[in-house]
Amino acid sequence: MARSRGIPIPGFASILSDPSDGTATVIQGRDAFPEDEQPTISETNTVHLAWDVMVGLGTLLFLLSAWFGIVWLFRRDLPKPKLFLRIAAISGILSVIAMEAGWVVTEVGRQPWIVFGEMKVEDAATANTGVWMTFLVILGVYAVVGVTTVLVLRGMARRWRENEALAEHQVPYGPREPVDSGTEKEPVG
Ligand code: HEM
Structure with missing residues (x-):
């Protein structure tokens, strides 16, 4: 199996999904599911990429709002640096890209199911x-x-x-x- 090149942060997923117990969450790979219930490798990679795009853009937009908020708090004015204005100008487009990426995360992330555990996409299409x-x-x-x-x-x-x-x-x-x-x-x- 290919080795993950991610940065290990022990227990972090558990904190996100099960805050009551810092070690309970076990992340399962594709091979934990029967072969006919596994997403394809390209579907898996699509979800990963879409997730990174959504959360990356979400974080960037959050930092942009925080930048604005802090400058407004202390100076009652818009931040003037060109970098802020440039990102602010394209932030609407970035939000739509984040939204589409979020939609890809849920739709592709559900594959091969259309209703999880009940009906496959191939039976519904x-x-x-x-x-x-x-x-x-x-x-x-x-x-x-x-x-x-x-x-x-x-x-x-x-x-x-x-x-x-x-x-x-x-x-x-x-x-x-x-x-x-x-x-x-x-x-x-
Ligand atoms: C740090 C930032 C973000 C986090 C942690 C996050 C997290 C999530 C999670 C957990 C899901 C559900 C995935 C699933 O169904 O299993 C989701 C879906 C989604 N997200 Fe995000 N998200 C972030 C930012 C954004 C932003 C900035 C947008 C749009 C501007 C966005 C739009 C969406 C959309 C449209 C869906 C699909 C909803 C659906 O079809 O049910 N997300 N996100």
């Missing part, structure tokens, strides 16, 4: 070969809806920018405070 057609139709519908949303939002943004009579803070979702009250313009109409 449809034998209907026509599902590709409905899949493609749904894919097409979502592609049209997605492209339309982006076009409409870009069009709205362009129209607001072209309307020079409006100051920045007078548009929907503009800054709450006028950027420079000296150049403020009255709305048209």
